[in-house]
Amino acid sequence: MLLRRFSPSPLPHGPSSRLYSNATYASTLKNLEIGSHTRVIFQGFTGRQATANAIESLAWGTQVVGGVTPGRDGMHPVLKDLPVLPTVKDAMRELKPDATGIYVAANQAADAIEEAIEAEVPLIVAVAEHIPVHDMLRIHSMLQSQSKSRLVGANAPGIISAIGRCRIGFQPLPAFSAGHVGIVAKSGTLSYETVAALTRAGVGQSLCIGMGGDMVAGTDFVDALNVFEHHEDTHGIIIVGEIGGYAEEEAAEWIKEYRKRCSSPKPIAAVVGGHLIKPGYVMGHAGAWIGRGQNSAKDKYKALESAGVTMVDHPSQFGQVMARALKVTPSRPSSPSSSTSQRRKYHTSSHRPPLVPQPTKSQRRALHLPARHAETLLTDRGIPLTRTTIADSDQRLLAITIDRSSRAPSFLACPTTDPGRLSATAKYFPFDFSAGYPTSIGKALVNHLFGGTTDDRVNASVSTLALALYDIFIMHEGLYIGVKISLPSSGSDLLVHEPEFIVDDSALKSGSRHAELHALRDVSPAALDPAELRAEADGIVYVKLGMHADSQSYDLSYNIGTLVNGAGLAMNTVDALALRGGRAANFLDTGGKATSETVKRSFELLLADERVKVIFVNIFGGLTLGDMIARGILLAFQELGLEKKGVPVVVRIRGTNEEEGQRILKESGLNIWAFDGFDEAAAKCVELARDAGRR
Structure with a gap:
């Protein structure tokens, strides 16, 4: 039986059911x-x-x-x-x-x-x-x-009780203080930002749960909300979200029901990262990409806002938000650099980030199999592909992918391929991974794709195709194995065309599996930016931003190079710069274990982009050490000749060993602007970028 966990009414844009019961x-x-x-x-x-x-x-x-x-x-x-x-x-x-x-x-x-x-x-x-x-x-x-x-996890910072002094994970302990705000977050670094902002405002934390950035999370937002609702030490709740999946929309649905059944609901605030992503790209986290039919960061923002959640554009604003909501007298800022951050008015729906259109392509960071190889995999299983031109109105989508909500593989069926309607018409059909192929799936797929046709040939063809897609998905560890299908006229055979096969690159990188598939990867400049490929070799996720919609050239006004540790923080840094009038030339995630050498490599990538006129280093460390990052910046200055290039660097280091890192930078005598608060640092970046643009 397919049951939802929390609401009798299904999400119209997402999975219509939950795979497992509450028992x-x-x-x-x-x-x-x-x-x-x-x-x-x-x-x-x-x-x-x-x-x-x-x-x-x-x-x-x-x-x-x-x-x-x-x-x-x-x-x-x-x-x-x-x-x-x-x-x-x-x-x-x-x-x-x-x-x-x-x-x-x-x-x-x-x-x-x-x-x-x-x-x-x-x-x-x-x-x-x-x-x-x-x-x-x-x-x-x-x-x-x-x-x-x-x-809890995987790919998560863990879980920590600030009241109970219990840490299972690698969160930066100096940022935490005991109190009454519960936090659940996809992003580790954004959760650290959140905690630090609360502590600075005199608002402590109760329980902080890292949902993590993988495609399938052991504990998600709704799980955490169910705990926080009855958790006596939790008086207020913060959600830290980002692109990918439906967790934020499901949280919004839960919150609406909660506010109906509770006469005095706990205040809830949230941030959603990824408003300014590059279409078709994975933004650092394994799960930070928008799949077929899934919603954008803007849609997630609106869903939470409509549920009565107080929305902010950067975690530094959570301190004041929760101080007001819980009627806590905010602490005095500990330094002049932090006062700007604490006095700044937070943004609600009247001031949201400028947005890009929702991506219409699937992720590009995992391995996309070449079309010719995808065709071979299908024909080997008795599925011929048609090269007949099919009208857009006759096309449908059938795929097997991963339903993050059910934490299971799922068939995805959509009776249209119109990007504007995918979100409203896509339907997931999850099944138990260990149980194997769901033999009765064919009829359900036909009903959704074709309105319940009774043609035996169509029913049989869809079932045969579904089994072939499943076999490829399992054999090659797929993330998305999909095709377009058509039925041009009554009595016609099912036409299969335009396969798109994406497999998990972690199966090779971590599990040493499917090397023969990964050898097929197209790494030509036409398929992958050489700079992005170089970054990948160093364990860095680097994505250029600001490409003109009608060409392969880049907008020169995107002139702030960003260097950030953590995918969520990197996405949010790009968003927040845009709100303050700046334009980031790139997304760059050094990863949670950035080293001095990683920082130097990152500087090389940024400086290779001739648009970059100022570099913004925004680090909030858990495993990453502030003094190590500072030394990496000095190494980059010396070996890359940054002083001669005249590119100023704005640095904000928080978290582990932050004082030592800030000291090293301030005493360097180099063209480095070191800040403690995000708002001051971001404002300086925008100011320097504008000055460079006038020259």
Whole structure:
């Protein structure tokens, strides 16, 4: 039976149903309520990252009781009073943990999560990024069939209770303060910005949940909202969203129902990143792309706003918003640089970012199979392609992709290919990943695509095509395996044309699978900007912005180069600069583990774009260290000759080791403008860019 989790009325633009009932996985929501009572273990405990994280978390007050490293049995070599056990089952029996933090490489993460599920650990926190998507589909199939374990992540900063001093993840601890605002976020860096703004305004946090940026999240916005509604320490709620999927719209639907049933609802505020994305691109996070029929950041913004949510354009504004909502007297700013940020009026619906049209292409960061290879995969399965010209009005869309809401693979059917109508007419048909091909799917697809035709040939043809798409999806670890189909006249055969096949590049990068497919990738300048390809080799996501709609040339007014760590923060930086009158020449995400060398490589990319007249470095560090970033900037100045080039650099460093990073920059004597607050830094960027434009 297909059931929704939270509302009897389906979203008109999204999945019409939920795959699983409340009897199983949803009953684990209570496991998210961590605190001083929570006993925590680490998987991969003796590794460098886990050891360093455990030391920090213990010092902060987290009750770390030990961990697991396969083949080890004894005491931790550094944390000598904490035991190391060979399996999670051993740890559950001897240490009785309430939660586990998984600190292993992406290619080992799914197996580590599976081991924790089998051992029935109540809360599993996975921080690794680039876990192959089909590995996670297998994990979610397991999760939905049980009622003991709850997953946070993957590709998430984790979960933290500021009141209970319990951290399972890598959040920057100095930013947090105990209080009564609950936060749920897709973006790690934007969640840190949110926390820092609250703390600076004298507003503490209760429970902060990192939903994470992967396509399928173990815990999403609606899950967190269900917890926050009844969480006694949570008096106000913040949602940090971005492009991709339907999580924000589903949160808006939940909030509307909540406000109807609750006489005194808790105040809710939100931000949505990705208003100014480049059509057809993945913006850093594995899940930060707009699929067929999905809505833009503008649509998500409107949905939340219509539900009564207070919308802001940058997390720095959350402090004042929540101080007012909770009637907290705001703290005095700690420095002149922060006062501008705290006094600045936040933006609501009367002042939204300028928007680009909704993308009509699918993502370009994963591997797109060449059309000739897609055709071969179909013909090998008995599906011929037509080269007949088909009128747009006769075309329909059939694909198999991933329904993020159901955390499962799903057929996607749409009775039109008109980009303007995809969102309103697309329908998802999710199924259990582990159960295999849903043999009864053909009739449901025909009903939606063709209005319930009774032609046996059409029914059989659609079923045969659906099975072929499923086979390709499973065999090659697809993200989107789709075709256009047509039925020109009564009695005609089903026509299949224009295949678009996208497979998961993490299956190769992390799992070393499907090398033969990835060898087919078109890396010619016509298919991929050479600068973007160079960035990819260094683990940087770099996307040029400002291309003219009618040509391959770029607008010269897009002259601010941005260098940011974290996809959500990078998207929001581009949005916020536009609100303040500036134009970012690029999106650049160094990733959560940026190094000095990464910063230098990023500067090289920015300076190769002749439009760039000022560089904005906006770093909020968790794993990224502020002093390391500062030294990377100085290295770039020396080795790239930035002083001679006359390109000023505006830097804002917050988070881990921020004071040392700011000191290094201020004492450098170079053409660097160092700021603590975002608004001051952004305003300076816009000012310098305008001055350069006048010259």
